[in-house]
Amino acid sequence: MTMTEQKIALASLSRHLYRKGWMEGTGGNLSLRSAGRILITPSGANKGRIRGEDILELDGEGAPLDGGNRKPSAETAIHRVLYTLFPQAGAVIHVHTPEAILASLRGKTALPLPPLEVIKGMGFPLPEEAPPIPIFDNDPSVDRIARDIENRLRNTPAPLPVLLIRHHGTTVWGNTLDDALRHIELAEFCFRVILSLPYPSPAPDT
């Protein structure tokens, strides 16, 4: 796929996620890693109106290559940290959903997952041993969030390609854009199931 075709695919997925109600009010951002560069959505844009020509191309240091007055996502640092931590990652998706925000309140540093079959779709074979989803504190400084993610996930690799930022949203990664889309859909599916369960979870019958 050419760089232009990749930009078009990223913009199309942005519009798709916006239509799902997952990127309202300029929330959310998406990126692709391609040939050592990052293609990423512009900051502050309505994600339902993004076109291929709006996607920014960043060099290896995260500097925009195509200039102009558009700025890359304010959360570029988070995308870059995930690409550094996960060399196989080719795409990152970040959305704002009410379900993610409510789920992020159900754990201090991690959200326990019930043994849902769909967890297999996020690359973990044994749903009955589902690992928790890491939760990171939100912060006005995105760099601080990125550093927190790097420090924690460098030492305890995330078994699932998903993380939650409290009061904020969900971020997933995948080898391809299709993988990342599957991961975000299944992560949000899990949050909807979790929110329908009693909380705090009753102690298991003894």
Ligand SMILES: CSC[C@@H](O)[C@@H](O)C(=O)COP(=O)(O)O
């Ligand atoms: C509605 S403000 C949302 C932003 O602060 C941020 O959280 C976000 O997800 C979108 O930022 P952006 O810079 O457009 O990529």
Ligand SMILES: [Zn+2]
């Ligand atoms: Zn956000």
